[in-house]
Amino acid sequence: MNGYAGFKLLIVDDHAHNLFTLRTLIAAHLDALVLEATSGAQAIDLTHRHPDIDLIILDVQMPEMDGFQTATLLKLRKRTRDIPIIFLTAAFKSEEFQQRGFAVGAVDYLLKPIDDSLLINKISTYFRLIEKERGLNRVLEQRVAERTAELAQARDYLENIITHMGEALLVLEPGGAIKLTNPAACRMLGYAPADLIGMGIGDVFEEDGDEAAGAFWGTWLEALIRTGALSKIEARFIARDGRRVPILFARTAVTDTAGEISDIICIAKDMTGYVRVATDPDPATTQERGERELPQEAS
Structure with missing residues (x-):
């Protein structure tokens, strides 16, 4: 097993062979579930049907709705605004486009042809960060629950004394x-x-x-x-x-x-x-x- 089972990754590209390459690469190194979309509109629809998507790899150059427009719409919606987005592009390589990508909420901007090791390391890094954050949230939720129970017990104890x-x-x-x-x-x-x-x-x-x-x-x-x-x-x-x-x-x-x-x-x-x-x-x-x-x- 390669790890990160239970994580969900969405890859978005209008070319089927690019999706195949990404899917094959990810499957060889990670156990995450991979969802695929061939357009920005389909990507947005998938995020509605799968609210537990952990990471999005998004092609920039797509017809009708490009990657920048797709990312902008995803960041406007409460349920998707916190999903990390990694941009991939073969055409928009200048620093100007990279800055635009970060401006619309991307966490990374990678260039094609894909550096396999770099991409897998990036994905693994974000999964680790998400895993750590979830662990901290679980600890925090447990502490809040314990403290809430303690306060309820103290309140009940005090109310019992006052009542009697x-x-x-x-x-x-x-x-x-x-x-x-x-x-x-x-x-x-x-x-x-x-x-x-x-x-x-x-x-x-x-x-x-x-x-x-x-x-x-x-x-x-x-x-x-x-x-x-x-x-x-x-x-x-x-x-x-x-x-x-x-x-x-x-x-x-x-x-x-x-x-x-x-x-x-x-x-x-x-x-x-x-x-x-x-x-x-x-x-x-x-x-x-x-x-x-x-x-x-x-x-």
Whole structure:
């Protein structure tokens, strides 16, 4: 076997004996499949019927549509513009015609009579380049597929955590609108996920002394810009039915590469059933009293 089985080569010449010579030469050195065309129009038709052609050897001097015109049309079509073209000619040998050949997209411009070794070496070189490019593309595609799978796995893992976490999660836009939530927040507030998206944080949240919806937002934003996070506070969610749900609430700002806030992450723990009990950690001292949370005993 001579190699390059599976490659497809199109040879174009209006003289049958030239096609025979090319076909015989290529078959003696390479295992590529050879297609033949006797005109530019037939060559273009073959490229439509065989979109996997790897290389074209194109005679320049042909009636009706010469090699330059054929190459120009091939380069205009998306499916054929990247196929390498080697020009062969016995008549157009001047540098002017060679430059014209390269200008219309040829990768090589060879003169007849054909130098057998040179032509086979040229064909083999382009096949090797194509083979290498395909190998690199396969590696790249494999890496992209692996990375895509890793990202999907990481996304599913994160979504699973968010879905099953016991605390309510609200992700806000910098203006305070809710852009993402989790099932715990929906249960706590009594809203469907689609209903919560787009609502303002002031519609579902209030702090002590800030019963007016949204009255606290300017203070929040200023503090988040300054510190990036606000410590846990006691507050209330305003449920859909008007109930006030006591929560322990924390907020964190996420910034973009420019240092601007892109998201605000809010996490709330339902404190229903808990009461605050004052304790004296050390009765023998005069230290300030601490506080701890205890579950409220059932009556």
